[in-house]
Amino acid sequence: MRKFKLLLVVFMLTFFGVFNGIGNSNSITNIQLSPSTPSTLAFGERVEITFDYTNDTTEEVLIFVRPFTNGSKTPNYAASGSYHYPVGSGSLSAYFKITSGETTVDQIRFQMLNDDQSQVILEFFIPVEYHFQESVGYGDLPESVQSYFVLTKDSVPFYLPAGSYVQVYGSDGVNTINVEEYARLQCQNFIGENEINIEEASSEFTVYRSGATVYLNSTSGTRVEIAATETPQTLRFADGSLVLEIVAGDVMLGSQVVDETGKEIESAVDNSDTSESVF
Numbered sequence: 001m002r003k004f005k006l007l008l009v010v011f012m013l014t015f016f017g018v019f020n021g022i023g024n025s026n027s028i029t030n031i032q033l034s035p036s037t038p039s040t041l042a043f044g045e046r047v048e049i050t051f052d053y054t055n056d057t058t059e060e061v062l063i064f065v066r067p068f069t070n071g072s073k074t075p076n077y078a079a080s081g082s083y084h085y086p087v088g089s090g091s092l093s094a095y096f097k098i099t100s101g102e103t104t105v106d107q108i109r110f111q112m113l114n115d116d117q118s119q120v121i122l123e124f125f126i127p128v129e130y131h132f133q134e135s136v137g138y139g140d141l142p143e144s145v146q147s148y149f150v151l152t153k154d155s156v157p158f159y160l161p162a163g164s165y166v167q168v169y170g171s172d173g174v175n176t177i178n179v180e181e182y183a184r185l186q187c188q189n190f191i192g193e194n195e196i197n198i199e200e201a202s203s204e205f206t207v208y209r210s211g212a213t214v215y216l217n218s219t220s221g222t223r224v225e226i227a228a229t230e231t232p233q234t235l236r237f238a239d240g241s242l243v244l245e246i247v248a249g250d251v252m253l254g255s256q257v258v259d260e261t262g263k264e265i266e267s268a269v270d271n272s273d274t275s276e277s278v279f
Contacts, residue, residue, distance in 0.1 A: 026055060026122050028052070028112065029051065029052050031050075034047070034049075037130060038130070043098055044098075045163075048160070060115045061112050063110070064081075064113070066079055067109075068107040079097075084115060093157075098132035108126050110124055111123045142165040145165050147165075148168075148169070151171050153171045155175070158178065166183075167188060168186070168187055170187060175194045175195075178278050179196065179198045180279065181199045182222055187224075190227065190233065192233075200218050200222060201239040202269050208258065209228070209260060228245060234273075240270045240272070242267055253265065
């Protein structure tokens with residue numbers, strides 16, 4: 001029921017957003033939130049937002065996504081900035097987080113501005129419920145997928161926040177996914193030279209496979225499920241990277257043959273290529 005309510009609200013407010021701007025074709029649609037709302041998060045954890053946009057003006061635009069509480073911008077927020085987006089359509093992602101001060105974000109504002117930010121082209125709000133507090137316990141991580149996302153060849157790197165369980169359907173290009181500790185990821189249709197950035201060290205994980213699908217589970221509960229192919233994919237950990245691929249019929253993670261028995265990751269990582277700069 002909650003998911004249905006969110007989808008209905010997003011549809012209604014996206015419809016409003018399409019027709020509330022300058023002209024009738026400037027739009028922000030297909031809004032997806034991770035984690036889903038309502039949710040409780042710790043300070044510093046991100047709410048990730050993906051959406052499609054259409055810029056029907058004659059110049060580049062900027063698009064900002066901001067958290068609101070009781071009609072004003074939420075205190076102590078940090079959020080992604082905006083590039084200058086050209087005329088046409090595309091897919092974007094954004095995020096925000098609250099760094100301190102227990103609070104509840106009850107709206108998210110979407111705003112499209114002209115190139116010099118002198119004119120609001122499009123603006124609307126969607127209702128949400130994100131409660132931020134000092135710490136969040138993750139003893140009971142979700143055991144089933146909560147959210148579904150579809151990436152395109154134009155998608156920017158996608159973040160999975162702690163406590164989420166997301167199924168991501170990849171494009172035929174390079175898909176980049178950033179997995180925070182305590183997050184759970186199920187990859188579908190990842191057929192290119194993809195990159196999975198993982199916040200934890202490889203030493204925290206065990207790995208096994210079922211068929212060509214590889215399962216990585218950390219001691220904290222983080223989970224990554226991804227199919228190996230003959231195309232190399234990079235799994236980047238806090239202590240270094242490993243390549244996942246099928247070689248001569250074997251599923252390989254670095255130099256380690258992955259079998260159906262859960263084992264610690266034993267392969268030596270490339271410690272010059274870590275995920276530390278991502279998180």
